[in-house]
Amino acid sequence: MSTKRKRAPAKRGSAKRNKRKEESDVDSDITDGSETEHTTQPDEVLIAGHGDALDELTQLPQELLKTLIKPAGQLFIFGLINWDLATNKIPKDVKNKMHPNLYSPHRFTDHKVRLAVSGCVATHSVIITEEGKAMTFGRNKFGQLGVDPTETKEIPTVVPGLENMNVIGAACGRNHTLFLTDTGTVYACGDNRSGQCGVGNLQPNILTPTRINYRGPPIVKVGCGAEFSVILDIKGGLHSFGLPEYGQLGHNTDGKYFKTNTKLCFNFETSPKRIVLYIEKSKDGHVAPVDVTEIVDFSCGQNHTVAIDSKKRAFSWGFGGFGRLGHAEQKDELVPRLIKYFDTQSKGVRSIHCGSTYSLAVTDFGALFMFGQSKRSGEANMYPKPIQDLSGWSITHVAAGNTSIIVSADESVISWGSAPTFGELGLGDFTKSSTNPKEVSRLAGVKVLGLSMGYGHTLLIAQNDTPEQIAKLETFDVFEP
Structure with missing residues (x-):
C-alpha cells in the first residue's frame, strides 16, 4: 500500500507565527529564522549538583565501554x-x-578517527579521534560546533570545553549537538530556542558544551532530531527534550497552546524527561499499553523517532507524514507505538536508522526494510517493505x-x-x-x-x-x- 505525500496538519489560529514551514520535508533547508513561536518560559530548577565540581563522575563499566568504543581508521x-x-x-x-x-570519496584529516557523526538535516559534523578527543567542523551559526566565535569551520577543530574528556558518542541536530563521555555524561551546545540542549532553560544559543540538566542513570547513547533530542540510559530508559510539536518527544502531547486567539505557542521540554508509556493499536483502534522493560537502541529523524526494545520489537512516534512511522497511516503518534509489521511477522529488528522523512530497519535475518519516503516526490511506503536489491547481502x-x-x-x-x-x-x-x-x-x-x-x-x-x-x-x- 502506498500513498501520495501528505503535508503536516494545518495549524488553526497560527496567523501570526513566523511563517513557520509546515514540516516541509521536501526541502529540509537549514533555516536561520526562528521556526517556532517563542515566549518567555521559566527556567527549570537545575538538579542539585548540576555542573558542580564536587559531583563525582565514575567511568562506565569496562565491558560496556568495549562495545561503545569502536576501532579507529581513516576518515x-x-x-x-x-x-x-x-x-x-x-x-x-x-x-x-x-x-x-x-x-567521489576523499581522504580527510590525518587523525585516526573512531567515530564520525552528522545528522539527516545537519550541515555540521563531529569526529572523535582515537584518543577520544572531540573535533567539529561545518556550519557554526548557533554555536553548534562548541567553538566560539560562531564562524564556519572548514577543518576539524578541537572542542575547547571537552579536551580533557574521553568522548565516546555524539549526535547532530539541525543546529545543535550532543556529546557523550565515558562517564555517561552528556554535554550540549548550539541552538537552544526550543530547549533542545536540555540545560533547563531557553537561552537561545549555548556556545560552549554545557552539561545537560539530568541526574539519572548514566547515559549510553545520544540522538538528535531537527529541534529535539533523545538520550538512552544504561538501564534502558529513554528520555527526550526540546520541541514537542508533532509528538516526537513521546510524552503524549504536542505541547501546543494558544497565548492569544491567533498566537500558537509550545511548552518546550527544557530538561530530559523520561518516556513512560508504550502502546499498541489494534485494527479497530483499540489502544493497549505494552510492557517495555528496556530500550536497547533508537534513531531520530527530522521529526520522528524509532526505538527497539530488548525483545527486538520496534516502536515509533512523532510526525506521521509519508508513512515514516510504519503504521500504514499518516497520523502523528504522541507516544511510542508498536510497529505491528515486525511483531506479527516474527521479524525481530536488529538495528534502526532514520532519515529525514523515512526509516530503515535491519532485521535479525539481515533483511533491510524501508518505510516512509526518501524521494522528494512521488509515492511513499506506508508500511515496511524489503529492499529487494540488497537481498542476500550481509549488511554491516x-x-x-x-x-x-x-x-x-x-x-x-x-x-x-x-x-x-x-x-x-x-x-x-x-x-x-x-x-x-x-x-x-x-x-x-x-x-x-x-x-x-x-x-x-x-x-x-x-x-x-x-x-x-x-x-x-x-x-x-x-x-x-
Missing part, C-alpha cells in the same frame, strides 16, 4: 562541503570561497541522510538517492544520483568501520591497519579545504 568525506550553501541566505563572503562538490553499516542512503555490505559499499544529490552517494562525476541501490566501485574492497550522513554529505571510516589497506587508501585523493 573519508564526499558530497556537499560548502556548509553554508544549504541555508536560505548565503553569506556574501562565502560566495568567493566555494568548493566544488566531492562526487547503514547511514540515512536527507534523501540519500548508504550501506556497507560484505566487501562493498552501496548507495542510492534520487536527484538532486550533491555527491553524497560517492558514485563519481558521471553518475550523480541513482534511484536504485548501486555499488560504489571506488570503495570496492575497503573495510568500512563506520558510516554517517549529513544533509548532503557522507562520512566514512575505513580500516587502515595493514600495509595493504594503507596502500589502497593512499590511492584516494585528499580533500584539503
Whole structure:
C-alpha cells in the first residue's frame, strides 16, 4: 500500500507565527529564522549538583565501554562541503570561497578517527579521534560546533570545553549537538530556542558544551532530531527534550497552546524527561499499553523517532507524514507505538536508522526494510517493505541522510538517492544520483568501520591497519579545504 505525500496538519489560529514551514520535508533547508513561536518560559530548577565540581563522575563499566568504543581508521568525506550553501541566505563572503562538490570519496584529516557523526538535516559534523578527543567542523551559526566565535569551520577543530574528556558518542541536530563521555555524561551546545540542549532553560544559543540538566542513570547513547533530542540510559530508559510539536518527544502531547486567539505557542521540554508509556493499536483502534522493560537502541529523524526494545520489537512516534512511522497511516503518534509489521511477522529488528522523512530497519535475518519516503516526490511506503536489491547481502553499516542512503555490505559499499544529490552517494562525476541501490566501485574492497550522513554529505571510516589497506587508501585523493 502506498500513498501520495501528505503535508503536516494545518495549524488553526497560527496567523501570526513566523511563517513557520509546515514540516516541509521536501526541502529540509537549514533555516536561520526562528521556526517556532517563542515566549518567555521559566527556567527549570537545575538538579542539585548540576555542573558542580564536587559531583563525582565514575567511568562506565569496562565491558560496556568495549562495545561503545569502536576501532579507529581513516576518515573519508564526499558530497556537499560548502556548509553554508544549504541555508536560505548565503553569506556574501562565502560566495568567493566555494568548493566544488566531492562526487567521489576523499581522504580527510590525518587523525585516526573512531567515530564520525552528522545528522539527516545537519550541515555540521563531529569526529572523535582515537584518543577520544572531540573535533567539529561545518556550519557554526548557533554555536553548534562548541567553538566560539560562531564562524564556519572548514577543518576539524578541537572542542575547547571537552579536551580533557574521553568522548565516546555524539549526535547532530539541525543546529545543535550532543556529546557523550565515558562517564555517561552528556554535554550540549548550539541552538537552544526550543530547549533542545536540555540545560533547563531557553537561552537561545549555548556556545560552549554545557552539561545537560539530568541526574539519572548514566547515559549510553545520544540522538538528535531537527529541534529535539533523545538520550538512552544504561538501564534502558529513554528520555527526550526540546520541541514537542508533532509528538516526537513521546510524552503524549504536542505541547501546543494558544497565548492569544491567533498566537500558537509550545511548552518546550527544557530538561530530559523520561518516556513512560508504550502502546499498541489494534485494527479497530483499540489502544493497549505494552510492557517495555528496556530500550536497547533508537534513531531520530527530522521529526520522528524509532526505538527497539530488548525483545527486538520496534516502536515509533512523532510526525506521521509519508508513512515514516510504519503504521500504514499518516497520523502523528504522541507516544511510542508498536510497529505491528515486525511483531506479527516474527521479524525481530536488529538495528534502526532514520532519515529525514523515512526509516530503515535491519532485521535479525539481515533483511533491510524501508518505510516512509526518501524521494522528494512521488509515492511513499506506508508500511515496511524489503529492499529487494540488497537481498542476500550481509549488511554491516547503514547511514540515512536527507534523501540519500548508504550501506556497507560484505566487501562493498552501496548507495542510492534520487536527484538532486550533491555527491553524497560517492558514485563519481558521471553518475550523480541513482534511484536504485548501486555499488560504489571506488570503495570496492575497503573495510568500512563506520558510516554517517549529513544533509548532503557522507562520512566514512575505513580500516587502515595493514600495509595493504594503507596502500589502497593512499590511492584516494585528499580533500584539503
